[in-house]
Amino acid sequence: MPESHIAVGKSLQRIDGVAKVTGSAKYAADIKLENMLHAKLLRSPHAHAKVKRIDTSAAQKLTGVRAFATILEVPKVIEYWFSLRTEEKKKQMFLRDNIVRFVGDPVLAVAADDQQTLDQALSLVKVEYESLPALHDPFKAMEETDVKIHSRGNVAFKVKKVYGDIQAGFNNADIIIDNTYRTSKQKHAALEPFGTCVAHYQANGKLTVYSSTQLPHWSRHYLAGALELPLNRVRVIKPHTGGSFGGRCGLIHGLEVMCAWLSRRTGRPVRMAFTREEDFIATETRHPMTISMKTGATRDGLITANEVEIVSDVGGYGTHYIGVIADCLSTGVGLYKIPNYSFSATAVFTNKSLCGALRGYGNPQMNFAQESQMDIIAEKLRMDPLELRLKNYRRLGEIDPVLNEEIRSNGLQECLEKGAKSSGWQKKRHPTPIKGTRKRGIGLSVMLHGTGAGKALPDPAAATVMINADGSVNLVTAAADEGQGNRTVLAQIASETLGIEFDKISVSETDTETTPLDCGTHGSRQAYSGGLAVKAAATEARKKLLAYAKKELGINEAQLRIKEGRVFEAENPANKIRISDLMRKTQIEDMSVCEQVIGSAAGVAPAMPGYYGAIFAEVEVDIETGEVNVLKLTTAFDVGRAINPGLVEGQITGGAVMGMGFALTENLLLNDGQILNGSFADYRLLRACDVPEIVPIIVESNEPTGPYGAKGIGEGCMVNVASAISNAICHATGVRLTDLCMTPESILQGLTRR
Amino acid sequence: MTKVDIKIHVNGDWYELAVNPGERLIDVLRDRLDLSGTKEGCGEGECGACTVNLDGQAVLSCLILAAQADGCTILTIEGLQKGLELHPLQKAFVGESAVQCGFCTPGMIMTAKALLNNEAEPDENSIRKHLSNNLCRCTGYDRPVKAVLKAAQDIKEDSNA
Numbered sequence: 027m028p029e030s031h032i033a034v035g036k037s038l039q040r041i042d043g044v045a046k047v048t049g050s051a052k053y054a055a056d057i058k059l060e061n062m063l064h065a066k067l068l069r070s071p072h073a074h075a076k077v078k079r080i081d082t083s084a085a086q087k088l089t090g091v092r093a094f095a096t097i098l099e100v101p102k103v104i105e106y107w108f109s110l111r112t113e114e115k116k117k118q119m120f121l122r123d124n125i126v127r128f129v130g131d132p133v134l135a136v137a138a139d140d141q142q143t144l145d146q147a148l149s150l151v152k153v154e155y156e157s158l159p160a161l162h163d164p165f166k167a168m169e170e171t172d173v174k175i176h177s178r179g180n181v182a183f184k185v186k187k188v189y190g191d192i193q194a195g196f197n198n199a200d201i202i203i204d205n206t207y208r209t210s211k212q213k214h215a216a217l218e219p220f221g222t223c224v225a226h227y228q229a230n231g232k233l234t235v236y237s238s239t240q241l242p243h244w245s246r247h248y249l250a251g252a253l254e255l256p257l258n259r260v261r262v263i264k265p266h267t268g269g270s271f272g273g274r275c276g277l278i279h280g281l282e283v284m285c286a287w288l289s290r291r292t293g294r295p296v297r298m299a300f301t302r303e304e305d306f307i308a309t310e311t312r313h314p315m316t317i318s319m320k321t322g323a324t325r326d327g328l329i330t331a332n333e334v335e336i337v338s339d340v341g342g343y344g345t346h347y348i349g350v351i352a353d354c355l356s357t358g359v360g361l362y363k364i365p366n367y368s369f370s371a372t373a374v375f376t377n378k379s380l381c382g383a384l385r386g387y388g389n390p391q392m393n394f395a396q397e398s399q400m401d402i403i404a405e406k407l408r409m410d411p412l413e414l415r416l417k418n419y420r421r422l423g424e425i426d427p428v429l430n431e432e433i434r435s436n437g438l439q440e441c442l443e444k445g446a447k448s449s450g451w452q453k454k455r456h457p458t459p460i461k462g463t464r465k466r467g468i469g470l471s472v473m474l475h476g477t478g479a480g481k482a483l484p485d486p487a488a489a490t491v492m493i494n495a496d497g498s499v500n501l502v503t504a505a506a507d508e509g510q511g512n513r514t515v516l517a518q519i520a521s522e523t524l525g526i527e528f529d530k531i532s533v534s535e536t537d538t539e540t541t542p543l544d545c546g547t548h549g550s551r552q553a554y555s556g557g558l559a560v561k562a563a564a565t566e567a568r569k570k571l572l573a574y575a576k577k578e579l580g581i582n583e584a585q586l587r588i589k590e591g592r593v594f595e596a597e598n599p600a601n602k603i604r605i606s607d608l609m610r611k612t613q614i615e616d617m618s619v620c621e622q623v624i625g626s627a628a629g630v631a632p633a634m635p636g637y638y639g640a641i642f643a644e645v646e647v648d649i650e651t652g653e654v655n656v657l658k659l660t661t662a663f664d665v666g667r668a669i670n671p672g673l674v675e676g677q678i679t680g681g682a683v684m685g686m687g688f689a690l691t692e693n694l695l696l697n698d699g700q701i702l703n704g705s706f707a708d709y710r711l712l713r714a715c716d717v718p719e720i721v722p723i724i725v726e727s728n729e730p731t732g733p734y735g736a737k738g739i740g741e742g743c744m745v746n747v748a749s750a751i752s753n754a755i756c757h758a759t760g761v762r763l764t765d766l767c768m769t770p771e772s773i774l775q776g777l778t779r780r
Numbered sequence: 781m782t783k784v785d786i787k788i789h790v791n792g793d794w795y796e797l798a799v800n801p802g803e804r805l806i807d808v809l810r811d812r813l814d815l816s817g818t819k820e821g822c823g824e825g826e827c828g829a830c831t832v833n834l835d836g837q838a839v840l841s842c843l844i845l846a847a848q849a850d851g852c853t854i855l856t857i858e859g860l861q862k863g864l865e866l867h868p869l870q871k872a873f874v875g876e877s878a879v880q881c882g883f884c885t886p887g888m889i890m891t892a893k894a895l896l897n898n899e900a901e902p903d904e905n906s907i908r909k910h911l912s913n914n915l916c917r918c919t920g921y922d923r924p925v926k927a928v929l930k931a932a933q934d935i936k937e938d939s940n941a
Contacts, residue, residue, distance in 0.1 A: 043874035045936060047866065047880030049817015049857035056816035083842055158809025217821045217883040217917050268819070269917050302822040509881025509918050674878040679920035680880065706826035706915065714914040714921040 033521035033528045034588075034734045038674030038689075040514040041533060042266065043294055043509070051266040053224040053550050054238045059295035062224065063092055065136040065183030066144040066298065067280055068151055069308060070126035070133055071698030073160035073377040074175070077124040077133055077153060090139035095287040097133055098124055101252045103277050106345045107244045107545075109664050110484055120252050126155075126175040127175055127342030128379050130308035132280035137288040137296050141773075160699055163548035164316075164339040164374035175342065175375040182347050186370040189357060190428055195331025197365025199322025203402050207319065207395040208765045211339075211642075212312040212383055212545035213305075215711055218268020220309040221300025225285040228586070229293060233260050233323055237282050239382030240274045240506050241546030246538045248276055252283045252528035253290070264536040268506035271684070272309050272346075272383030272741075277546050279343065280308070306704030311383030311694060313350050313373075314339045317395040327414050328365045333393075336371035341380040346387070347373040352482060354388035356428040357745075358396055360472040360636055362418040375654045377699050383548065385681070386745045389475055390688060394766060397471035397749035401756065411753065412442055412451065415472050429634055431478060435737070437664025437727030438472060441640040444723050445470070449660035455757070463650045466760025471749035472640045475742030478551035478733075480634025485551065487559040488628035491520055491567040495613045495622075497591055499604035501525055502534040504541035505556045510740055511673040512552035516560045517742075518669050521732050523564035523626035525588030526605065542628055550738025567625030571605070572621070574612050577758045578603050594598060626678035635729045635737045638750045639663040642680075643750035644718075647758045649777055651747040654755060655718075656689060661663045662723035665744055678722040678743045685747020687712050786850040790815070793858025799846040806830045806841035808849075809856060817857040817886045821915070828914030829872045831887035832856045838894035838913070857886035860893065868938070869893060869931040878927035880918030888914045901932055 045051035101120035106165050109115040126133060133153055138144045142681040152378075161167040167180040174180060196202060214220065224236040233255060239245040250260045260680045267274065270653065277283060281298055289296040292458040300309070315338045322331040336354060340347045351371045359367050379645050398419075404411040415438075422436045445699045446452065454468040454735035479485040501520045507513040521528040534541060544556065547568055572583040581588070587596050594602035614617050642660040647653070668674040691710040695702045704710045748766060756762050761776030781879060783798035786819070809815045809832070809904055810855060818841055821829035825843040832841045833855040860867040869889050872878070879885050888911060895910045907928045911921060 037877065039874055040877070040879065043879050043884070044866070044870075046879045047857075047870040047873045049815070049862055049886050051882055052816065053819070053883065055820070056810075215915075215917055217827060217881065218819070218916060219821065267881060268821075269881040271917070302824065302827075406821045509883075676880055676919060676923060679922045681920075683920035684917065687890070705824060706822050707824065711915055711917070713915065714908045714925060715912040716909075717921050718924055720920060741898055756880050 031522055033518040033524065034669050035671070037670055038518060038528055040512065040673065041510045041517060042125055046345040053218055053266045053268055054236055055299050057265060059226060062297055063292060063293040064141055064144055065135050065137045065296050066148060067132040067284065067286055068134045068148050068153070068459055070129060070131045070721055072126060072157055073129050074128050075155040076158060076564045077126060078156050079154040080134060081152040085147040087152065088143060088147050089141040091136060092139070093137045093288050093291040093292065095135045095284055096644065098122065099430060100284055100287045101481050102279065102323050102343065103248050103252060104343050105133045106349070107247070108149065110247055111484060111590050112250050113482065116251060128377055130379060131342060132284065135284040137292060146310055160377040161695070162376055162378060164287060166374050167376050168372055171562040175377060179373060180375045181345050182375050183351065183483065185351060188368045189359065190254045190366035192331055192333055192366045192368040193696060195597050196322045198324065198330045200325040201406050202320065202322045203399060203406070204320040205399065206396065207317045209315045209391040209394060210445065210766045212384060212688050212692045213694055213709060214273040215272040215709065216269030216271060216273065219300050219302050219305040220273050221281050221305060221355045224297045225281050225282060225289040226295035227286060227289040227293065231259055231558045233286055235282055235286060235368060236263050236265055238274055239276065240270045240508055240548055242504055242506055242536055242538050243275050244276050244546060245282065249282060249286060253286055259459040261537070261539045264506050267508045271385040272548065275383045275448055276345065278309055284732060291428065294489065297368065302706065306709065307379055307676050310380050311346065312384040313381040313388065315390060315391040319395045319399050321403060322401045323407065324459060325407065327417050328405055328411050329362055329418050331366040332364045333368045334358060338371060338373040339378065339381065340373050340375050340442050342375065342380045343380040344373065344375065344519055346383045349483065350388040354392040355475050356476060357389045358392050359428045360420060360426045363420045363424065365773045375581045378581040378696055379701060385440055385684060386741050387653065390475065390746045390748060393471065393473050393746050394749045394752065397746060398752055398764065401469065401615050401753045403763065411470055412446055415442060415482065416688055427597055430677040431633055433636065435635060435666055435727040435729040435774070437640060437725040440725045441638055441662035441664055442472065445640045445642045445660050445662040448721055449644065450721060451642060454644065464648050465758040466645050466646050467754045468642060468644045469750050469753025470640060470642045471746040471753055474636045474638055475550065475738065475745055475748035476636055477738035478549050478555045478631050478634050485545045485553040485555060485630055486543050487631065488544050489559040489563040490542065491624040492608055493564040493567055493571060495606065496528065497609055498530045498532065499524065500532050501560065503538055503556065503560065504538065504544035505552050506536050506547040508547060510677060511554065511670065513746055515553050515669045515673060516556055518556045519560045520564045522734065523561050524568050550742065551738040553736045554732050554738055557736055558631050559627045561733040562627030565625065566627065569622050570623045570762065571624065574608055578608060580769065581655065597643045633731045635666065635731060635741055637666065637737045637739065639742055639746060641746050643748040643754040644696065644755040645751060645758055647755055647773060649759060652773035654768065654773065656686060657721045658721070659747070660721045660723065661743065663729045663739060664723055664725040666729035666732050666737035668724050669734060669736050674724055674739055675740045676721040681743030682716055682720045682747055685744040686751065688766065689748035689751040690767055784847045789853040791856060797823035801847060803844055804848045805844040805846050808846040809841060811838050813860050815856050819883050819886060821883065827848055828885040828891060830888045831914065833890055836894065836897045840889045856882050857889060860889065865915050868934040870927070871933065872927040875929040876923050878919060878923040879901050881941055884914055884916045888916065888924055892931065896932055896935065901936065904929060
């Protein structure tokens with residue numbers, strides 16, 4: 027008999043939908059506090075310089091100028107929450123010095139009564155710089171010893187991991203291919219610019235910051251650390267957020283801490299809002315990587331060895347540079363069963379805008395190299411690329427050597443089979459040649475991405491479920507919804523577990539003052555990690571509810587069911603009580619009890635399950651112009667269990683388009699550290715008319731550790747778009763591209779070389 | 781600074797304001813009239829998040845000076861619903877899961893509203909063309925296009941009923 031669900035597996039409407047379509051949803055820039063000041067940053071015009079002197083005397087005389095704060099006094103946050111684990115590590119998170127490390131690096135902030143005064147004040151500030159040699163190329167920076175971008179040198183992180191015997195692996199190979207891939211500097215380009223907050227330091231010594239953060243609790247830790255305040259004196263409230271994609275994992279460089287400092291100095295609320303240009307030039311981007319990959323395979327298509335060398339360009343400051351490389355390792359080693367694997371990587375500081383987390387973390391870069399290699403091998407062996415993947419992927423029950431975890435669910439084969447069928451892979455792979463200049467091709471690629479952080483990063487999750495006297499429910503969680511709909515998904519899990527209808531569940535605001543410690547939203551974790559916490563909290567609440575019902579109905583809990591607002595006896599549904607009557611009685615009516623049913627849970631998820639996907643891209647390439655027209659993307663993803671299929675499809679289609687941008691149009695270009703295309707006019711995001719038909723296919727492999735079988739989706743759905751498109755371009759034209767993004771010029775150059 | 785006196789009709793009400801010559805329409809809407817549903821995504825006329833309707837046409841409120849709107853009728857996202865009753869476009873955007881982060885949503889809906897003013901039954905191509913004025917980083921555009929199709933159909937059925 028099929029399970030009957032009241033909320034799980036249903037495409038229920040998102041809980042914040044009406045607020046968002048009526049304009050009543052408040053984002054950070056919509057928050058106005060009484061007596062509020064406005065603030066703005068003065069940014070460095072130099073890629074690398076020492077700040078010798080800051081003269082604010084002329085600006086201070088302007089009417090309406092209220093306060094200044096400079097980098098000499100206000101610390102920058104230069105690490106991520108991995109460093110919160112020990113006091114010693116934590117100290118290294120905060121940097122106060124007089125060096126600017128990229129064009130756009132903040133030097134000073136000013137607070138004033140209005141915007142016009144701010145601009146005037148900044149024009150009157152005099153900063154004396156001593157220019158330092160700037161390093162733009164990570165390969166040069168890693169060798170350079172005289173010029174140090176940070177005091178510890180230019181190499182931010184270096185790692186080498188070897189599994190098996192790499193030389194033996196190549197000795198056993200019949201073919202070996204060796205290529206170098208380069209990936210672009212992609213920008214999040216969330217529609218709400220990064221860098222809007224309001225900070226209010228009150229006279230009672232309490233700081234409240236409205237910030238569009240993905241990680242409210244870690245933001246609180248960072249602010250408390252930077253301002254040397256006790257945690258309970260810092261309150262972070264996350265309003266509605268206009269997209270994050272990894273770029274709001276904590277604090278924005280130069281934003282919240284500066285703002286809080288100005289508020290402490292003036293005793294007034296201070297708002298700072300970056301312009302779109304500031305978002306482009308001075309907030310995090312994806313790490314550009316150079317990936318050399320040498321892969322060996324037998325004649326039968328078994329991969330015997332993979333040797334990977336990565337140089338990752340961190341920019342002037344790094345937060346996630348270790349995690350991003352760890353992700354290259356875990357997804358690279360995890361996806362295929364390659365017995366001999368050598369992985370080395372170097373993350374290097376350069377005098378470019380800073381890099382951090384962006385949807386997919388290091389996986390889109392690694393996947394582009396890996397999945398290009400797989401197609402090249404398939405071609406050399408005259409093997410169906412699909413068959414090559416099926417032959418090598420790491421199967422259910424195997425141990426992932428990086429995570430040291432058993433693979434408990436893996437729907438990759440089903441993704442490939444369903445995607446192949448839906449896209450017409452077999453037929454389109456062997457097309458009848460067409461005359462003319464427009465060549466058609468189809469390509470595929472697969473991916474693995476982790477759900478949550480597992481044991482790699484502190485990853486707490488927590489939730490509280492409270493049943494009210496009228497039978498309605500409050501779910502309290504710090505799960506930050508950046509637009510994915512995770513608060514809706516968590517409400518569905520609470521509803522399902524309690525047996526109380528979805529429309530009776532209300533989800534709390536995202537406020538560190540009133541919610542328990544949760545890592546926040548990153549790593550495709552909320553449906554899984556957050557979902558597990560909500561399920562555990564709701565299970566506890568349900569138990570307490572049934573214990574009261576047992577007293578009332580004289581029936582053991584095992585015989586009781588919950589449905590449509592009532593608790594009743596399974597065998598005799600007429601023996602029943604309304605939840606509202608029961609809860610009113612225990613909370614209010616029976617004065618000897620007066621207990622609200624509350625369930626709470628806190629802790630960490632037991633695993634970091636991988637989720638899988640296969641993308642089939644169909645393209646048409648004009649060999650005269652090099653123009654690529656993506657005709658269709660068929661995207662099959664194993665999400666374990668889709669708690670809300672509509673929201674999952676929303677992630678898949680959105681991820682597909684972001685991946686298309688990564689493949690074809692998106693790259694921040696720099697000249698001497700100066701970003702050349704820092705606007706929507708010049709940095710080309712895809713628009714509605716550029717987007718092909720996208721067919722999302724949901725595969726459900728039922729992850730045994732997940733809530734109702736769920737695992738992640740948010741990041742992985744953009745990971746393998748570029749590799750699928752590249753493989754399709756190669757199928758259409760024979761041109762193998764190794765650099766992102768794949769421009770018409772690069773295709774024409776490839777055609778000329780052939 | 782010399783102020784400019786203007787009179788604008790916004791969401792059904794007349795407002796008389798003295799604005800700065802350089803003040804943009806979006807600033808008047810957001811800062812003076814507290815209509816913060818209109819969003820600023822770029823301030824350069826590229827993203828479409830600030831789209832409102834001016835005399836029934838879609839315009840970018842970040843590129844129009846408030847003084848230019850003198851005497852005009854302006855409709856923002858806040859003026860679309862009738863009391864508690866959502867406009868068919870609003871209903872369809874929720875119902876068709878066309879909303880994710882929601883930051884581009886008011887602009888998209890106002891673009892669609894102007895389209896439906898001019899073209900009662902737009903086909904998918906026409907909708908895609910018009911929604912191409914609005915950047916969205918979350919949805920991949922598929923659902924918003926479907927939502928506008930659905931709304932057009934609902935409006936037609938309503939008027940036939």
